[in-house]
Amino acid sequence: MTGFPDVILHASVDRVKRHPEYAAAKAGDADSAAILIEQTTLAGSIAAIRNLSNSGDVTLVPVHAVEDAGVNAIPVALVRRLRDELGWPMATEIVQSNVVEHTGADGFGRLARQAQFRGPVVPGLHYLLVDDFVGQGGTLANMRGHLLAGGGQVVGATVLTGKLHSLHLALTDSTLAQLRAKHGKELEDWWFGRFGHTFDCLTESEARYLARTPDAERIRDRVAAEKPHGDLGSGGRDRG
Secondary structure (H helix, E strand, O other): OOOOOOOEEOOOHHHHHOOOOHHHHHOOOHHHHHHHHHHHOOHHHHHHHHOOOOOOOOEEEEOOOEEOOEEOOHHHHHHHHHHHHHOOOEOOOOEEOEOOOOOOOOHHHHHHOOOOEEOOOOOOOEEEEEEEEEOOOHHHHHHHHHHHHOOOEEEEEEEEEEOHHHOOOOOOHHHHHHHHHHHHHHHHHHHHHHHOOOHHHOOHHHHHHHHHOOOHHHHHHHHHHOOOOOEOOOOOOOOO
């Protein structure tokens, strides 16, 4: 993800999660999601999104994620708000193909249950990733990988809220070197066998999380202990 711009944020976690419409929106209520988005998106963030497009329209693509209580309605509501503000089209055919239940999960749960995507990608089209939350950035990285694999181009990403330290998705050389020095090639080979990519495809937050873990055995044990929660269909794991 070298050179990928920082994720554009709209509101603080507290402001979003304390909003009276948040729970219903997260559970799939479209009206609640529209109210939440209307009252938490920022004009400055929308302007920053507009600046990601050097020429022509960008296609907005939301993360369609299944939560415990239903299909999260917030990403689509945010896409519709951006569509109305920017006049950009939205893509609805690209969907998350498995259930990951990242809401409330710790770092190992997020790492172990990687989001997968399916759906047609238009080669050469410019896309903007849209989600409700960024934790470690893995879901955005995997959606980007799916789009790149189909010949699309990804200009950036925006989320309603998230962790400030996770807005920088692109892995730095120093963090990668620290991770490899601490845990060695054996763990990286194991990681490749399990997830299909090496450490250089991690996001900055994912790599920092692993680098802070005391030893490789703990990483393997914690990842192995996390069970997948089901599949919505076929689809491979992608990391560009």
